[in-house]
Amino acid sequence: MQSDKLVDRVRQLAREIGELWQAQKPPFALLTGWSKSYDDILSGTFVTTLREDQILKDALATGRAILSGRGGDGKTWLLRRLHNRALAAGHVAIFIDLKQWTGGDYTEWAEWTRDNVGDGADFLFRRFSGLGLGAIDIDRLPPKSRKIVFVDGLNEISAKVGLEILAVLDEIVATHINMSVLVADRLVRRELPNLNRWWIGSPLPLAHDEVRKHLGKDAVLSTDDIRRSPFFLDAELRAGSGGSGRAATLDRLVRQHGGLSETELLVVSEAAYNAYLQSRSRMFGREAFELAVGQPIIAKLKESGTVCFNEAGGFFQHHIVHDFLAAYYVSKQDADTWGPLLFRTLSFEASSFDAIELAFELLDGNHADLFLQKLYDWNLYAAGYALAQARESDDPVGPEMRTVIFAMLADKRFDPVLATSQRADDALRLMQLTDAKPFRDAANFGEVCAAVQLVDSETQWFIDWKGLFGLAGTGEIPVEALARIKEEDSIMGWTVANVSKRASNGEWMISHLIQWLQDGANATVRWRIAHVLGSLPYHPALEQLLQLLDQDEDQDVRYGAVRSAVELSAIADPPLRATACTAIQQRARAISSSDRVERELRSSLLIDPAKAPEGWLDFVRDCVRSQFLATDNLSNRDLWRGCLNAAERLYQPTVAPAGN
Numbered sequence: 001m002q003s004d005k006l007v008d009r010v011r012q013l014a015r016e017i018g019e020l021w022q023a024q025k026p027p028f029a030l031l032t033g034w035s036k037s038y039d040d041i042l043s044g045t046f047v048t049t050l051r052e053d054q055i056l057k058d059a060l061a062t063g064r065a066i067l068s069g070r071g072g073d074g075k076t077w078l079l080r081r082l083h084n085r086a087l088a089a090g091h092v093a094i095f096i097d098l099k100q101w102t103g104g105d106y107t108e109w110a111e112w113t114r115d116n117v118g119d120g121a122d123f124l125f126r127r128f129s130g131l132g133l134g135a136i137d138i139d140r141l142p143p144k145s146r147k148i149v150f151v152d153g154l155n156e157i158s159a160k161v162g163l164e165i166l167a168v169l170d171e172i173v174a175t176h177i178n179m180s181v182l183v184a185d186r187l188v189r190r191e192l193p194n195l196n197r198w199w200i201g202s203p204l205p206l207a208h209d210e211v212r213k214h215l216g217k218d219a220v221l222s223t224d225d226i227r228r229s230p231f232f233l234d235a236e237l238r239a240g241s242g243g244s245g246r247a248a249t250l251d252r253l254v255r256q257h258g259g260l261s262e263t264e265l266l267v268v269s270e271a272a273y274n275a276y277l278q279s280r281s282r283m284f285g286r287e288a289f290e291l292a293v294g295q296p297i298i299a300k301l302k303e304s305g306t307v308c309f310n311e312a313g314g315f316f317q318h319h320i321v322h323d324f325l326a327a328y329y330v331s332k333q334d335a336d337t338w339g340p341l342l343f344r345t346l347s348f349e350a351s352s353f354d355a356i357e358l359a360f361e362l363l364d365g366n367h368a369d370l371f372l373q374k375l376y377d378w379n380l381y382a383a384g385y386a387l388a389q390a391r392e393s394d395d396p397v398g399p400e401m402r403t404v405i406f407a408m409l410a411d412k413r414f415d416p417v418l419a420t421s422q423r424a425d426d427a428l429r430l431m432q433l434t435d436a437k438p439f440r441d442a443a444n445f446g447e448v449c450a451a452v453q454l455v456d457s458e459t460q461w462f463i464d465w466k467g468l469f470g471l472a473g474t475g476e477i478p479v480e481a482l483a484r485i486k487e488e489d490s491i492m493g494w495t496v497a498n499v500s501k502r503a504s505n506g507e508w509m510i511s512h513l514i515q516w517l518q519d520g521a522n523a524t525v526r527w528r529i530a531h532v533l534g535s536l537p538y539h540p541a542l543e544q545l546l547q548l549l550d551q552d553e554d555q556d557v558r559y560g561a562v563r564s565a566v567e568l569s570a571i572a573d574p575p576l577r578a579t580a581c582t583a584i585q586q587r588a589r590a591i592s593s594s595d596r597v598e599r600e601l602r603s604s605l606l607i608d609p610a611k612a613p614e615g616w617l618d619f620v621r622d623c624v625r626s627q628f629l630a631t632d633n634l635s636n637r638d639l640w641r642g643c644l645n646a647a648e649r650l651y652q653p654t655v656a657p658a659g660n
Contacts, residue, residue, distance in 0.1 A: 074233030082246035098153035117635035272325035377490030384427030534564025
């Protein structure tokens with residue numbers, strides 16, 4: 001009887017939460033596509049298509065589902081409607097709102113999960129469900145009651161914590177009877193625990209008839225019309241027609257619906273960017289924000305519903321508006337400010353590229369080219385995802401810069417590290433521009449080179465770049481070309497680094513690379529040199545990589561060095577491989593002190609089985625064992641255990657059945 005009363009109490013609290021939500025008016029009819037793999041989702045291939053009323057039954061048949069989509073696809077609206085549908089059907093619905101995550105929650109989460117990541121379940125329920133109940137209380141609900149946990153805003157937090165939360169949710173389903181979870185996320189590949197148990201879905205663009213039902217039967221729509229996205233259709237209904245791009249629509253929305261003048265928009269955009277910088281979350285401190293923008297603007301933002309406040313702080317009603325404002329601020333800054341700190345701030349440490357994509361869209365051709373170049377210098381995949389949002393009608397950058405990004409991503413498709421190859425392939429799959437197709441479809445690096453040569457241009461820097469890129473197909477690189485690795489121009493510098501890795505006999509390069517390091521190369525050049533050293537299986541190259549790993553003050557350089565040490569090991573002879581393995585083991589404690597370096601080692605160990613040398617599984621086991629023992633964090637130990645399990649699946653020799 002007590003458990004039945006608890007069910008009634010939880011359902012009543014859930015109803016009260018649902019009544020507080022601002023409903024989408026008018027509601028749009030959404031279809032969702034579902035599959036069992038991210039490959040299908042990213043390529044738009046689905047096993048089944050479900051209406052909203054089918055999701056709770058069909059998508060949650062295995063108890064675990066994740067809904068991945070672009071910003072503005074209507075995931076939050078859909079999740080809230082499904083929450084209320086579940087309640088109406090007599091189920092227990094629990095809504096975990098990670099959009100309420102604050103910078104301080106990272107510390108709390110680390111404390112809760114210090115001994116066991118599964119302990120984070122109680123923190124999630126108590127902090128973000130609004131029910132005032134913990135995981136133990138949820139466990140007391142009767143087994144006969146169907147319980148569905150809806151999780152919104154996984155993309156609002158860092159990738160590392162997001163992965164840990166997915167592990168917690170997977171464990172909740174495994175240990176609680178009649179429990180299911182449905183998670184909303186951005187359109188990105190996640191390392192889902194027990195992947196075969198998860199359904200992966202994506203909101204489909206609104207049907208043309210659905211859009212015309214709201215805009216009028218004579219509305220002219222293109223295939224990639226942004227008004228096929230629920231948020232942007234809603235924005236047009238609120239603020240009227242105008243520019244067809246995402247940034248143009250958001251600009252019109254905040255000016256007209258939010259009532260902001262140009263001066264006020266600049267003030268709010270700076271405060272929005274600083275909120276990300278200071279809080280590392282969608283939530284921000286109310287006092288600091290109000291002080292930055294002033295009460296008259298605060299009144300406008302509250303009246304229009306653009307910004308809301310609660311006891312935890314302030315937040316924008318839709319995260320894409322916050323992204324736009326932060327992006328608007330960045331687009332007005334001098335290009336000298338575009339660098340790693342700014343990009344990390346906009347992207348939540350590379351966990352969400354929506355704001356970066358909007359900043360890119362806000363810039364004109366020349367500035368967009370430069371922004372993409374600087375973005376490329378920081379993170380090739382960020383540049384790829386920014387370009388992936390571009391449509392044919394946008395024409396944000398010229399064919400030259402597009403070709404550079406396409407070619408560099410296509411080159412990475414043939415990288416020995418599986419995670420690198422997969423990320424590059426994912427970015428190209430998302431491209432909407434037709435000139436990306438030859439690079440996406442290239443079966444080998446020779447076809448990538450051929451696709452580059454087909455792009456005609458009279459622009460001198462591009463002609464120069466084509467010449468450099470083409471050297472990769474010859475297997476030869478002259479010393480004067482290698483020296484360009486030191487250039488400030490990131491496109492040329494990184495192209496040289498990538499081309500040099502394909503040299504057929506590169507031992508002669510080592511002395512030059514080491515000399516340039518000794519001459520005081522900056523951090524970016526040191527990173528490029530570390531990148532090349534990973535392709536040179538010789539003792540001096542390994543010794544230099546270990547020195548960079550031990551002593552370099554820049555985390556990007558150490559990140560590149562640990563990856564290259566593994567790459568070098570994979571192509572080295574057995575004695576040098578053994579030396580490298582011992583060196584990595586000896587540095588286990590230092591490696592584990594940096595999440596980023598540790599994560600890159602774990603990723604780099606899993607290389608393409610076709611390129612793995614004999615005995616690679618033993619190398620991986622030795623590295624994993626040392627890292628496992630070097631960390632006391634149980635969640636990190638679980639990640640290393642998962643790495644070894646993956647390696648055993650990839651490299652374990654197949655034993656033929658015994659004959660008769």
